[in-house]
Amino acid sequence: MTLIPGDGIGPEVSEAARMVIAATGAQIEWDIQEAGAAVAAREGTPLPDRVIESIRRNRTALKGPIATPVGTGFRSVNVALRQELDLFAAVRPALKLPGLPSRHPRVDIVVIRENTEDLYAGIEFERGSAELQRLRDELRSLAGLDVPADAGVTVKPISITGTRRVVAFAFDFARRHGRGKVTVGHKANIMRFSDGVFLRTAAEEAAAYPDVEFESCQIDELALRVASEPESLDLLLLPNLYGDIVSDLCAGLVGGLGVAPGANLGWEYALFEPVHGSAPDIAGKGAANPVAIVLSGAMMLDHLGEGRAARVIRDAVQSVLRESSALTPDLGGTASTEGMARAIADKAAEVLGSA
Numbered sequence: 176m177t178l179i180p181g182d183g184i185g186p187e188v189s190e191a192a193r194m195v196i197a198a199t200g201a202q203i204e205w206d207i208q209e210a211g212a213a214v215a216a217r218e219g220t221p222l223p224d225r226v227i228e229s230i231r232r233n234r235t236a237l238k239g240p241i242a243t244p245v246g247t248g249f250r251s252v253n254v255a256l257r258q259e260l261d262l263f264a265a266v267r268p269a270l271k272l273p274g275l276p277s278r279h280p281r282v283d284i285v286v287i288r289e290n291t292e293d294l295y296a297g298i299e300f301e302r303g304s305a306e307l308q309r310l311r312d313e314l315r316s317l318a319g320l321d322v323p324a325d326a327g328v329t330v331k332p333i334s335i336t337g338t339r340r341v342v343a344f345a346f347d348f349a350r351r352h353g354r355g356k357v358t359v360g361h362k363a364n365i366m367r368f369s370d371g372v373f374l375r376t377a378a379e380e381a382a383a384y385p386d387v388e389f390e391s392c393q394i395d396e397l398a399l400r401v402a403s404e405p406e407s408l409d410l411l412l413l414p415n416l417y418g419d420i421v422s423d424l425c426a427g428l429v430g431g432l433g434v435a436p437g438a439n440l441g442w443e444y445a446l447f448e449p450v451h452g453s454a455p456d457i458a459g460k461g462a463a464n465p466v467a468i469v470l471s472g473a474m475m476l477d478h479l480g481e482g483r484a485a486r487v488i489r490d491a492v493q494s495v496l497r498e499s500s501a502l503t504p505d506l507g508g509t510a511s512t513e514g515m516a517r518a519i520a521d522k523a524a525e526v527l528g529s530a
């Protein structure tokens with residue numbers, strides 16, 4: 176498997192994930208590939224071709240976070256990977272974990288986010304640029320509308336094709352994981368021709384899955400429901416931007432970014448990564464919570480058909496959280512990244528030994 180340690184806390188938590196996965200006995204040979212800030216400084220690009228080639232070869236990757244420096248001209252490595260490998264669905268489970276404070280006793284939500292379109296498609300026009308001036312003229316003649324001269328513009332494309340495949344993916348996922356309801360979030364009353372396509376396409380495709388309940392909900396109301404009655408939600412299917420925001424909101428309900436795993440999936444390739452970023456404020460201090468990437472590793476093992484190793488990791492994480500003896504500072508403890516990972520790995524070995 177390709178392993179991209181990443182920036183900031185990435186190398187620390189990636190090492191922790193390797194330690195825990197090794198403890199399950201799963202035979203993984205890692206093809207370690209550097210990407211991110213250090214590579215950019217050395218080679219002039221944060222994402223050398225060999226990284227993409229490695230993932231194409233191995234088909235599956237585990238990745239630490241990669242920083243996107245603001246305003247340097249570098250394209251986000253994360254967005255580039257999703258586009259290059261056509262990883263059109265992001266899967267982000269939010270499960271209430273034992274021992275962690277939460278306002279709600281039962282949270283078990285999976286967010287599936289469309290990963291390639293919407294306002295993240297990268298179609299942008301800089302304020303004051305000649306291109307934006309031409310676009311403003313076109314818009315004035317086509318729509319009779321004036322875009323303010325001091326505005327910047329980002330375009331929001333949402334296609335039937337792009338929506339159809341993520342809807343099929345989401346309903347298949349619901350079936351395979353025994354989830355009974357898919358809730359689509361949108362703002363189709365305002366953005367009729369972008370969110371409208373998402374909503375209508377989802378509703379049409381849902382008819383092919385009569386065994387899975389389908390509902391739609393405006394995104395603002397959905398945010399309220401996530402915060403106030405998360406137990407009424409099962410699988411959320413969202414366009415790119417809403418999915419990004421709502422999945423962090425869900426992570427906040429179950430213990431924060433330190434415990435939120437994720438996957439970016441397409442028909443051909445799979446890239447597993449924690450939801451969190453490179454956390455520059457705690458990088459190098461040994462204070463990062465390894466659980467998010469460890470649980471991302473468990474998702475990867477499931478994907479590889481190593482379901483037993485995945486279950487052992489989840490059980491081990493839950494035991495360590497329940498016992499509260501080796502928690503990192505974000506969870507109120509004093510353990511180091513390595514200390515918590517070691518405790519999880521020891522539990523995994525214990526579970527396997529007693530099986």
Ligand code: NAI
Nearest residue numbers: 240241242243253432433450451452453454457463464505
């Ligand atoms: P962040 O997720 O790195 O940090 C937000 C807060 O959460 C910080 O206080 C951080 O210390 C804390 N945190 C995050 N992960 C943690 C962990 N495992 N254990 C304990 N605390 C943790 O988000 P931020 O600061 O907005 O982004 C930093 C950089 O990461 C940016 O360059 C951003 O572009 C990048 N990023 C990369 C992602 C990826 O590679 N998929 C995802 C999100 C952000």
